[in-house]
Structures are given as structure tokens and as C-alpha cells.
Amino acid sequence: MTELTLRATTDDDDFREFMSASYGVFLQDPRMDEIDLIRKFTDLDRMFGFHDGKRWASTAGAFAREVILPGGLTAPVAAVTVVTVSPSHRRRGLLTAMMRHQLDDIRSRGEALAILFASEALIYGRFGYGMACSSATLKGQVRELAFRPDVDLGDGLVTAVDAETLLSCAPAIYDQATAQKPGQMARTGPWWESWIHDNEERQKDSGKIRFAVHHDADGTVSGFAIYRPKSHWADTGQPAAELHVQEVRATHSRAYARLWRYLLDMDLVRSVTCYGAAVDEPLRYLVADQRALQCDVSDGVYVRLVDVARALTLRRYAAPIDVVLEVSDEFCPWNSGRYRLRGGPDHADCENTTEPPDIAITARDLGAIYLGGVSLQSLTAAGLAVELTAGSVQRSAVGFGWPTAPSVPDDF
Template sequence: MVELILRTVRDDDDFRAFNAALYSVFLEEPQDDETELSRKITDFDRMFGFHDGNRWVATAGDYRKQVNLPGDAQVPVAAVTAVTVSPAHRRRGLLTRMMRHQLDGIRDRGTEALAMLFASETAIYGRFGYGSASQNVVLSGQVRDLGFRPEVELGDGSVSETDAETLLSVGPAIYDRAIAGLPGRMNRPAAWWNYQIHDNDERRKDSGRIRFALHHEADGTPSGYAVYRPKSDWAATGPNGTLHIGEVRATNPRAYARMWRFLLEIDLIRSIKYDGAAIDEPLRYLVADQRALQCEVVDGIFVRLVEVDRALALRRYGAPVDIVVGVHDEFCPWNTGSFRLRGDLDGAACERTTAPADLTMSARDLGAVYLGGTSVAQLVAAGLVDEHTPGSAHRAAAAFGWPVAPAIPDHF
């Protein structure tokens, strides 16, 4: 049997081979232009896998990103990506070894206290301590049925179509203001913007050419934008186009509402589909007939606390809390133990303790509650978290909960 070597990506040619291998497992063909854009957001020393001397047979990696936590903090996170094992090399423990190598490396770097990923198959990552921490919502509906409630105010701003260059000149500032305080959202440096709005034949085939629109306040200040793809279609009765919406951001509610009215009134469009919505997306409350806006809820981002005490001290808490949390973590045994967590809206501290635990949970379930999207009390009711001190589950649920639901970041 050929010896497999665990190593990092070495150079541009090696990265292209690495990229081709992961695309193959995802049953896709690599695009040269997307590979070049991906290269600009990639650190080779964070991309690794198993190589047999001729080709990559397993891949994994992570990006350097910043993520919003409950409260005002935006902290470093390892955004895990490119996890694949070729069909010919399954059942050999390669995935487990890569996860072990990666989490050890994140801990050794000391930069990030947590890791996040999107799961292609949700049953895979729980055994590595990743918990489903947010929900993604796909919104869809017929535009004729999506009128707004009569009291919705659109303000006196205006919306117009624009080009990529203009969007890139004003969009980042709007984005940064719009996502402030939204748990789960990540920063978007210039290279990520270029990757996010890139257009090619592969991206167009299912949803049309990418387009952009900007909202300006009455004084000319840019305050909102939309990224969307109209897909033309015709039925026997006339136009039947679909608007695939990638993103809608605004710095105030009136700009947000007017952006959506613009999108819902585009000529020849009869239906919309919005893949990137949050579970509490404001559009759901603007429409007069909420049933007309269909809402498909699926899992979003998965969270893994690499160092429990550091990670718990990074976020803020919705209610004052002083509890001892017992953690069992088979995959990262350095996290196993009891931790005293004290925190509120102004800050938090967490330290190891020998005191008896008020609650005991797995690293996976601690990741699930970390962003405030999963209730500790629900996990107790499901038998997944043990409550040793009566009332501690409700206190923890109030503390870990947050007024704004966590939302998914850009896909990575």
C-alpha cells in the first residue's frame, strides 16, 4: 500500500492540484478564475491533507476570519473549509486524523479559541465536537402575494441599479455597519468581496447574471445594497422569471424595506428565492401575509470551542450568570473539566475550578449554545445536558440566549 504523507500545500501548482482534488469529491469541476480568486484568500500553511506522492487523496484547511459574538466583540475564528476524502481512501481514519491535526494546530497557534464550519453532511462533525449553532433560512414566494403591511415606512430615499465597481466602493462600509451586533456574521476583506460577487458561466447557469442595486438617502448617502440574479423564464401565460437574491444589507429599517420593495417589483419577475436569510430576517415581518413567504429552515454554521475557558470569556451574556459548567470532550481532552463562568452584558470571565458542576454537557452541545441560537433548557429537556443544581438550566438559558438570532456568514 502506498504511504500517505500528511503535509501542507507548498506552492501555487500544489494549490491548484489540492483545489482540483476537493472539487472532484464535491462532484464539481474547478474553474480557473475561481481558483485564482480563492488563492488570494488562502494561507498555504493552513491548507493540508494526505498526499500519496502523486496526488491529494484527502484535504482540509481553514481561513483566517473574524466573527461577531453576542455583544460587541469581533474575534478571530478558524473558518474550516475544504474537508474531503477521496472515495478510494474512505474508512481509513483519514478524516479523524485531519481533524485531530487541525484542532491541535489551532490550539498551538493560540490565535483562535474557536472554529466554525459548514457541514456538507450534518451527521459527520458532531463526533469532533462541532455543534449546530445557527439556522439558515431559505425564503421564497410569489411576488404578487408579498405586499407589505400598510404601516411599513419606506422613507424618502431611492434605489437604482449599479455596477460592481461602484458597489465595491461603498458596499463594504454598508456591510460593516449592517452586520454590527449580529452574532455569527464574519468580516469581509477586499479579497472576500471579490470572491463573493464574482460572476462566470458556472455561477450563472442556474440563476442568471449577477446584478447590484444601491439605496441612497435623500441627501445622497449610500445606505443599502442588494446582490441578486434574475433568471428569465416564460410560460404560456407570459413572463415567469425568478429572482435569486444573494444578499440585502442596509444601515436602517427604511432603507432595508425600500430595497426589498425594489426587488419585489422588478419587471417580468414572478417569484423570489433568498438563500442567505436569517431565522429572524426582517422581511418575514414586513410582509402582510406571512404565509405567502415560505420559510424553509435548515442548519447553518457549526461551532467548536477549541479552548473552552478562553471562548466562554470572549462573548457577552444576555443575563447575569455565575455557574459552574462541567464539560466532557473526548476529542480535545484538554477541555474536559469544570469551568466557573461569570458574565453579563458588560463582560465575562471563565476559569477552571474544582467546584461541583451546576450543569454538565458535551463539547458539541456547548458549541451549539455558544452563539445563542440553541437553548440550554431545550438540551436539558432532550436529555443531552444534565442539570445538577435546580434552576441552573434556566439561568444558563437566559444568559446564553441573545435578542438577535445568530445568522450564517458568507459561505467558505
Template sequence: MGTDSAKDAATELRVLRQDEWDTWFDTLIRAFGGVPEPAEERELDHTLTELNRSIGAWDGDVCVGTAGAYSFRLTVPGGASVPAAGVTMVSVAATHRRRGLLTAMMRRQLDDVRSWSEPLAVLTASEPEIYGRFGYGVATHNANIEIDTSRVRLSVPPGTDDVRLRYAAPADVLDACESVYARAVSLRPGMLARQPGWERLGLLDPESGREGASPLQCVVAERDGEVVGYARFHVKPEWDITGPKGTVQLRDTYGLDPAAHAALWRFLFDIDLTSTLTAHGRPLDEAWQYLVSDIRRCSLQVRDSLHVRLVDVGAALEARTYQAPVDVVFEVEDAFCPWNTGRWRLTGDAKGASCERTEDAADLALSVRELGAAYLGGVTLAALGTAGRVRELREGALTEASVGFASTVVPWLPHGF
């Protein structure tokens, strides 16, 4: 990375230096409302920041813009772990809006990602409308849930009673929990292989963020002495004239098999003095939904999660597999990264794929944004076609490609970044 300028000639973009981090981060915090982070969160953000992948926009000695990119590996359909730039900490000072700063940082960043030979860039958006013009498509969705556990029961599968649950201090069983997470990563598209330091994210528990709830609690699930799942959660006590009506606030949970999953969710449903279970950012196809006695008393709110951008169309499409054979020529439009524009022939199946430039007639026409949305298999090309976002140029090509791109497991981003 060198230096370059935005449309405003007085503003310089350059790689972040260690002695600039506090100023850079304070610029970010101010752009998001100015409320300081708890000290432990700030320290973790500092530790995880990759300076050589972070950009500051400077007007003289004043930082007026920020953008970073983590070194991630993202699970794609077929189970491969693919390098991906995790775009993060993007902000522009309110004093410097409408000067082309965001566009300049996105331009610089995607050029850098390409130079790093990373075929994908991914992000979660504070405002989803921002990033479509830079080629990002919404590829995964998460569910926020609220369950009336006083009225809903679970019907659990055989073997659930063979799973032993025990309380443990979250820090004491961190390694065992991370081992469970690592085993789950390859099983679902959209999951991130945690790099060193990221395990601490699950232990963050500033008192200021609890809003009357308990400190973080943890239960591990064991079978034959092996940890096969865990749940981290808070309990928020509450009482009224009729008695207790506390809330279990689930932070995260994984079970490596149906019985472990069911044992953990049954435990969460049955915690004394509670009548509500809430959770944010859960998979849309999570198994508890098929165990409950009354789905209508389980409120689900769906929202966008991971936005995906193909930085190198050929390499990205070759990195995943396809659940049904595909042989399709895409006419790709990519105004922001013109090296992707043109025709690409994708041939692939469940064993592998090839994607190369071609002069053959196109079967489907779409922008790189739609390829990003469909990439992990959670958004179908057919659905994008009904919205007019994908044009079918050869009869039957849309169905063929849509079936091939789909994933049998709904993609899911397990945590933000």
C-alpha cells in the first residue's frame, strides 16, 4: 500500500501506523455516535486491527475517514475455507461527507484485496443501502428470536438424555468451546475460521452492556467425557405481581449432533424463574424450530447479515462446489472492478469447478452484486431472476444455475466483525 488522494485533493489516504490507532479509532467511534466503548472491547479491537490492511483518510493532521480489512477464511459451499477480506471499521467524518472519501477508500481497498490474491471481500453493514454500489450483495440472513418458554415445549430426539450438562466458567472452558466451534466451521457456508485472538470475542462481558442481566454464564454438553456442545448466555431476572418472568439471553451455542443441540436448548428453555428466551443472529434453519410444540409463540425477525463481493470472479466461482452439475456462461457487469466485466464460463459439480474467460454466447446476464448475493447458496439465482436482477439469455439456464448454486445448509455468519 502506498498513498493516494480522494476527490478532495487536500485529503490523503495512507496505511495506518501504530501511533495513529487511537486517533483513527476515535474518528470511527465519533462517526457511530460518539459513545465510548468499554475498555475491554476497545483493547480487543486494538489487538485485532491489522495495521497493514487498514486505511486512514487524513486532512492535514486530522483523521477524517477509516477503513480496515481482517484476514479471514470463509467457508463456502463444498466446505472449502477461502481467503476473504473482512471489511470493517468504515467511517467518514460528518465534516467531510460528499467529497468522495468513501468511494476512494472502497476503491483503494478492493485494489489492495486483489493484490493480496483474496477472491472475496465480505462485510456487515450498519446501513445496507451503502454497499451495493460497490458490488456487495446480501448473501446471508440471520434470525432474531423471542420464545415464550412458559408455553412452548421441546420434543427431543433419542439420545438427548445421554448428554451430560455442567456449568463452567466461560474462560475455563474456552479451549473446549473453540474446539467445538472449529469442528462446526466446515459444515456451514458463511462461517469464519477464527484466527488467533478472535476467541476472545465470545468472552467479552462488560458490565455496562448487561442492562440488569447476569454476568456471562456457560454450560458445556458432554458425552463419554468429550465436549460436544456449549451455550453461553445471560439471565435477566424480572418479577411482577404474578411472580417471576425472567429472560434467558442466549449469546451463542453450538451442538455437534442432534442430541447435543436438543439438550442445550432444553436446558435453556427450562431455567428456573424465566419465561422468555431471546437470541440474536441465529441460523434461519436452526433445528430448535422443528422441535418446538408451538412455533407461533416463537417470534422470528429476519435481517440481512453477511454482504459478499467477488473481487476475482473466476477464482471465487472455482473455490466452491455445486450441488448439481452446471455449465453456464455468465455475462458479468462490474463497473467498480472492471477486471471482472465480461463473459465467464463456469463448469462444475459436487467435486469441483472451473471458471474461465470465454467468447461463447452468454446464458445469463447479471452484475457482480447478484453473483455475491447468490455465492453462498442462501439466495437463489431464480429469485433474483424474478426480481429482474438476472436475465436469462438461454432457456433453462436460470433453473440449471440456480439449482447448482443452492446450498442444502442455509449459510450463516456466526458473529459480527
């Protein structure tokens, strides 16, 4: 049996081979244009796996990102990605070894959080990742998606633009629009390039990427949309184009509503799909007939607290909270212990304590409630957290909740 070595990528050519191996496990052909764009925001020493001397047998990596937390603060986060094991090397403990190595590395870098999308939902719970944010897919027939009569569209104007024009204004709009949305991540210039990149593979199912921006009456640019129209005609000769919406962002509600009206009123379009929406996406409340806009909810991102005390200090809480948590963490034993958390909308502090615990919870389920999208009360009702002091769960559930549901960030 060939000996395997756990190592990081070393140079650009090695990185391309590494990424090509991960594409293959995901049943895709490597796309070098995408890989070269990804390289621009990748730290080679964070991309690693097992190598047999000739090829990569497994891969794992993380991007250094910043995530928005409840309260509007941002924190460094390891955005875990390209976790694969070749079919020829399954059931040898490679995944567990990589997760162990990665979490140790994240801790050594001083990052308190890790976050990932799971290709299969059963995989990551045993490594302490909790499903923290749901993802909604919105679908409907555009002719049935009229807005409520009291929706204010304002007097702005939406126009189609090219990629260069979009990139001149969209980053500032995005930063303002997402400032209070837990789960969203800051975007660098190279990340924007990758986010709007287009190629034949991406066009195959959804059409060519297009952009639109919203100008207020005074000329201020206050919103943008990224979308892909897919031309189609029914057997009867009637237009039946599909619209795939990648993103709609705006700095105020009128710009948001008018951008959506622009998309829904396009000639020849008969159906619309928006992937990765928030479960409380405002579009759901703009439409007059809410049944006409189908909302399918699935798991979104999974959160792992790598440093419990620091992670709980980084976010804010919807109501005053003072609770002692008994945390168990089998995979990262340095987290196991008792913590006193005190905080509110404007501050937070968490430290180790010997005081009697109020709630017993695993690191996995603490990750699940971290962004405010999963209720501690519900986890307790399911038997996944234990109330040790009467009333502590209800009070803490209010604190851990947040008025805005977390939403999934860009794919990574």
C-alpha cells in the first residue's frame, strides 16, 4: 500500500492539481478559469490533504473570511471548503485526520469560528458542527407574483449594466445592505471577481449572467441585482423563459422592491427561482399572494465554535443574558468546561467558571444556536440541551435569538 503524507499545497501548480482532485470527487470536470480565480484569495498553507507521492488522495481547506454576527460585529472565520476523500481511499480515517488537523490549525491561528456548507448533512455533526442557518429557495410563476397594493416602489430607475459598472458600485451597496445580516461575509475584490465570473459551464443550466442597478431620483446608486435568464419556448410556441436570481441587494426598501419588480416584469419570462435566500427574505412579504411564491427550506451553513469563550464574547444578544453553560466537546476537548456568559445588545463577556451550571449543552448544539437562527428552546424540547436551573432556557433562548434571521453567505 502506498504511504500517504499529510501536507499543504506548495505552489500554484500543486494547487491546481489539488483543486482538480476535489472537482473530480464532486463529479465535475476541473475548470481552470475558476481555479485560477480562487487562487487569488487562497492561502496555500490552508489547503492540505493526504498525498501518495503522485496524486492527492484527499483534500481539505479553508478561506480566511470575515462573518457578520448578531449585533453587526464582524469576526474572522475559517470558511471550510473542498473537503473530499477519493473513492479509492475511503474508510481509512482520512476525513477524521483532516478535521483534527484543520481544527488544530484554526485554533493556532486565533480564529474562534469555523463555518461550512455540507455536501451531505450527516457528515460534520461528529466533528462539532451544528446546522446554524437555513437556506430558502424561492420559486414562482411571475404572472402570479403581483405585489401588495401598498408596496412603495419609489420613483427610482433600474437599468441593465455591464460587469465593470456593477463592480464600481455593488461592493459599497453590499456592505451597507448586509451590515446587520448574521451569516453574511465580507467580500474582497478577488472574491467579487469569482462571484460574478461566467463560463460555458455556468451558462449551461442558467443562462448568461446579467446585472442591473437601481438609481434613486437624485442619481444615487442604491441597489443591484445579479441574475441569469434562461431562454425557453413551450411546444405551443409560447414564451416560457426562466429567470435564475443570484442576488438582490439594496440600501433601502423601495430600491429592493423596484429591483424585484424589474426582474419579475421581464418580457418572455414566465418563472423565477432564487437560490440561497433568507428564510425571512422581504420578497416573501411583498407579494400579494404568498402561496404563489413557493419557499423550500433546507439546511444552509454549519457553525463550529473552535474557542467557546471567545466566540460567545464576539456576538451580541437580543436581551440581557446571564447564564452558566456546561459545555461538552469530545472532538475539541479544550472547549469542554463551564462558562459564565453575560451580555446584551451592546456587550458580551464569557469566561470559565466553577459556578453551578444552568444549562448543559454540546459544542455542536451551541454552534447551531450561535447565529440566532435555531432556538435553544427547541433544542431543549428535543432533548439536545438540558435545563438545570428552572427558567434559564427560556431566558437564554430570547438572548441567543435575533430579530433578523441569519442568511447563508456566498458559496465557498
